[in-house]
Amino acid sequence: NDLHLYSQISNEFSPLGLKTVHLHSNFSAIDTIKDISPTVVLMDFKIAIENNCEIVRLIDSAAQLLLLATPEDAAEVVKFIENRDCDYIFRPFKIDLLNKRISMMLNGVQSQKEQKCIQEMSDLYIANTQVTLSTDTERLLDVMFDHFMHLSGADNGTLYLLDKEENELVLVRQYGNDTASIRSQTGISKEQDITQKAFYRGEPLLVNAEGSGEFSNLAVPIRSQNDIIGVITLRKMRNQGGFSTEEQKYVEAIATQAGITINHINNYCAINQKLDELMLVSNYSEQLTGLVDKYDIIRALFEITTLNFPIDFLGFLLIQRRTHEFLYWSRGNINEKSLREISKETINHFNLAHQSHIHERRVVIRRMSIGENSPSVDIQASFPFKHIVSVSWDDYKFGTVIFASTKVLQGATEKKTILSSLVSQTRIALTNSKLYSDMKENYIRTIKALAIAVDAKDTYTHGHSENVMNIAEEIAREMGIEEKNIGIIRDAGLLHDIGKIGIPGYILNKPGPLTYEEFNGIMKTHSTLGANIVKDVPFLRDLHKLILYHHEHFDGGGYPDNLKGDQIPIGARILHVADAFEAMTSNRPYRNSLGKKEAVKRLIENSGKQFDPFVIKTFLRLAVKKGWIDSAYFSTLDNI
Incomplete structure (x- = not known):
């Protein structure tokens, strides 16, 4: 019967491209099911329940199961299929009905495969779409x-x-x-x-x-x-x-x-990173525009580096005519030994790059402040990340920069590239600063020549301008004024009387006192004339007000604008004291030198009137240090 049934089923489904296999024993069934992975399995119910659980489990996971049973087995069949995905048909049956049941099971399996394929294709489409987007x-x-x-x-x-x-x-x-x-x-x-x-x-x-x-x-x-x-x-x-x-x-x-x-x-991301890097360099280049002081330029490099990179140590070996400087910043504390080792390494790099012979004894190490610095780590001389770059252009050898970090940096190569670009912008700014400084020096020499010409025109005031320059500089330094402003006061002291070049020689060299018209109508114009000479020279504009107001009195009785107190720039108040002291201690056409003690006495007497009391106090401290007066004058300070 089985062979006849097999033949009938095979004749029905073979034309449809389906293969039918007849299994002769339970043992061969297990291996065959594993090998061919059938879609539908027909099994006699008696075989299914006679200690063949392994075959049933195997069929459950691999194929649809159709049980062939008798009506007497109905109760057992219902119980057997209760938790299984299978079907049954009672003997005797017509072959057409059996073939129809098999076809339904095949169609069901095909439908499941199609649904699974559609779902998988849909999942794959969604996956690719989400990945792509x-x-x-x-x-x-x-x-x-x-x-x-x-x-x-x-x-x-x-x-x-x-x-x-x-x-x-x-x-x-x-x-x-x-x-x-x-x-x-x-x-x-x-x-x-x-x-x-x-x-x-x-x-x-x-x-x-x-x-x-x-x-x-x-x-x-x-x-x-x-x-x-x-x-x-x-x-x-x-x-x-x-x-x-x-x-x-x-x-x-x-x-x-x-x-x-x-x-x-x-x-x-690479394009965005390049754009960010270009923007960083561009913004830094724009930030450097207008900076002419070399220390301001170096500070700008330090600031942009610490803001944009995880750098823990920055050093700049600054090469100068006499004494060189190693300017540094660190995120944390650094001991003296480590600092000197880093400085020496930077010096050696400069010497090797430029065939120089800079010795560390000629290098002053100085910390550069760039805002709040909260120590977070102890800095050692050994750094996992280090980048040293020379700063030079043609004959201008400005120095060498060192960037260092206490940890390994991701993308170290890219970071070195952008740091080198920032150094290139710094080099351009330092070059411009050097050219500007050279041009300023040439201007100063030219105007100093004019000052000498003025001194030559007034034989009694020869050397007056340089003396006022030196005295004003020392007063400013004693007062603790910033170095940049000391330079402005110094230059203004040299050029404070430049306007006298427009004053007739007979007035400058008149042996007696000037008339009212000569003093008020001509001589008092020299401060305005001098201020006008420098105001249109870009790097001398800071001297304009100091030259213009160096004859203003603290109580408002001076000229040209009768300013008083803090209305007068501090630099002009310092020049006024320096100018008066130098004038009183020099020989003039109308009198001999009063001497330093008398000059100091008159300065004290006019403190709060003609002169700023604070400047006078500072000048007295300086005068004692210089030995111009003895320390007894300190008792006068409380009364000023």
Whole structure:
């Protein structure tokens, strides 16, 4: 009967391209079912319940089961199929009915496959779409890894990406763990071994271990153009069927799309990074515009570096005519020994680059303040990251810069490139500063020649301008005025009487007192004339008000504008005292020198009237230090 039934079923379904297999024993059935993976299995109900549970379990997971039973077996059949996805037919039956039931089961299986295929294609489309639309690397990794796990049905999975700088695979995603940047160890576990093999071979690798408790491992490389940039490694229990060919293809499809998208994101990020770098350099270049003081330029370099880079130490070896300087900034505390080692290394780099012989004994080490500095680490001379750059152009050798960090920096090569670009902008600014300084020096020499011409025109005041310059500088320094402003006061002292070049010689050299008209109508105009000479010279504009107001009185009785108190620039108040002291201690056409003690006495008498009391107090301290007066004059200070 079985052979006859087999022949009838085969004749019905063979023309449809379906193969029918007749199994002769229970033992052959197990092996055959494993090998051919049937769609529908017909089994006599008696065989199903006679100690053949293994066959039934195997059929349950692989195919549709149709039981052939008798009406007497009805109760047992209903109980048997209660928790199983199977059907039954009672003997005797017509062959047409049996074929129809088999056709229904085949159609059901086909429909399930079609639905599964549609769902998988839909999932794959969604996965590819989401991967393609990702513009953020971290978001892309999340989406990609989720779809890898979902479409493959894997129990566990890992995603590795290549760190090009370290040339090693980095674990960036793991099933149930979104921890990033966990460094992998090579050659330890089976999973890492298959990952390495897939990476170096550049092709998918499927490894199925024997035994029901073993795993099926699938590793698929991720490509970006011709380069392999990562590997997805998945694992599934063998008792779940392992990885099918379709699942492997899905994983490969997502990996291909992910590689393309990662490449796009990397290009996008690289372009944005370049734009950010160009913007940083451009903003820094704009920030340097107008800076002519070399210390301001170096401070600007320090500030932009510490704001935009994780740098812990900055040093600038500044080469000058006489004494050189090593200006530095550190994020934390640094001991003297380490500081000198860093300074020596920078000096050696400069000497080697420029065939120079700068000795560290000629270098003064000075900390540069660039805002609040909260010590966070102890700085040592040994740095994992270090970048030393020479700052020179043609014959201008400005020095050398050192950038250092206490930790290894990601993207060190790119950071060195942008730091070098900032140094290039600094070099341009220092070059402009040097050219500006040279031009200013030439102007100063020219105007100093005019000052000498004025002194030559007034034979009694020869050397007066330089004397006033020196005295004013010392008063300003005693008062603790900033170095930059001391330079302005010094230059103003040299040129304070430049306006006398427009005063007739007979007035300057008149042996007696000037008439009212000569003094008020002519002589008093020299401060205005001098101020007008310098006001249109860009780097002498700061001298304008000091020259204009150096004859204003503290009580408002001076000229040209009758200013009083703090209305008068402090530099002009200092020049007024220096000018008066120098004039009283020099021989004039109408009188001899009064001597230093008498001059000091008259300054004290006019404190608060003609002169600023604070400037007078400072001058008295200076006069005692110089030995112009004795310390007894200090008793006068409280009365000023």
